[in-house]
Amino acid sequence: EIVLTQSPGTLSLSPGERATLSCRASQSVASTYLVWYQQKPGQAPRLLIYGASSRATGIPDRFSGSGSGTDFTLTISGVEPEDFAIYYCQQYGSSVWTFGQGTKVEIK
Amino acid sequence: QVQVQESGPGLVKPSGTLSLTCTVSGDSISSSNWWNWVRQAPGKGLEWIAEVYHGGNIHYNPSLKTRVSISLDKSKNQFSLNLTSVTAADTAVYYCARDRDYGDSTWAFDIWGQGTLVTVSS
Numbered sequence: 001e002i003v004l005t006q007s008p009g010t011l012s013l014s015p016g017e018r019a020t021l022s023c024r025a026s027q028s029v030a031s032t033y034l035v036w037y038q039q040k041p042g043q044a045p046r047l048l049i050y051g052a053s054s055r056a057t058g059i060p061d062r063f064s065g066s067g068s069g070t071d072f073t074l075t076i077s078g079v080e081p082e083d084f085a086i087y088y089c090q091q092y093g094s095s096v097w098t099f100g101q102g103t104k105v106e107i108k
Numbered sequence: 109q110v111q112v113q114e115s116g117p118g119l120v121k122p123s124g125t126l127s128l129t130c131t132v133s134g135d136s137i138s139s140s141n142w143w144n145w146v147r148q149a150p151g152k153g154l155e156w157i158a159e160v161y162h163g164g165n166i167h168y169n170p171s172l173k174t175r176v177s178i179s180l181d182k183s184k185n186q187f188s189l190n191l192t193s194v195t196a197a198d199t200a201v202y203y204c205a206r207d208r209d210y211g212d213s214t215w216a217f218d219i220w221g222q223g224t225l226v227t228v229s230s
Contacts, residue, residue: 001170030213032212032213032214032215033213033214033215035215035216035217037154037217039154044203044220044221044222044223045146045154045203045217045220046220047216047217047218050210050214050215050216050218051210051214051216054210054214056216056218057218088153088154090154090156090216090217092215095167096156096167096169096170097144097156097159098156099153099154099155099156100153101153102153102154
């Protein structure tokens with residue numbers, strides 16, 4: 001089973017700053033199966049990025065995904081107040097989905 | 109628009125069976141998508157549980173495989189989850205979600221239910 005490790009655990013930023021979130025896999029992941037979600041308190045996760053770099057419908061272009069193999073990145077070019085949330089990466093391999101433990105983006 | 113909605117008991121006794129149903133609207137359970145269950149223990153991260161495809165294909169989280177089953181009811185456009193021998197560790201918000209086929213072997217959970225809290229307690 002592939003393990004996803006997200007870093008940092010918490011990212012403290014001021015609005016307008018750039019956020020860089022990392023997702024590292026214990027073995028190589030097909031880019032088509034690498035996904036990012038945003039979750040706010042009391043809400044279901046929301047799909048942000050699929051296929052490592054494709055934005056889901058309605059997602060602002062300040063969100064971008066990149067990476068391949070074992071290292072993937074979610075970047076928020078300038079954090080807006082509504083972006084403070086927890087972000088999860090997810091991958092599919094050997095008929096199993098796994099999630100990273102999450103990165104919390106909080107207001108500094 | 110496509111929606112999914114979880115339903116089922118909010119309280120289950122230890123050693124009992126947790127049973128939840130997800131009702132799908134705006135899409136067919138027989139479409140080219142997979143249908144999933146995900147859970148989140150209080151204050152914790154997301155844990156994938158299982159997925160089912162209308163053709164009969166099923167995948168389970170290896171850590172839950174001995175206790176979990178997932179099934180489809182095409183006549184009702186629903187899919188269901190059963191988790192046996194529950195303990196307090198199974199207390200969580202349970203989500204159902206659609207795993208959408210974007211083509212070229214690209215998949216993602218694009219539609220989520222609001223989640224339902226299931227507490228395991230006597």
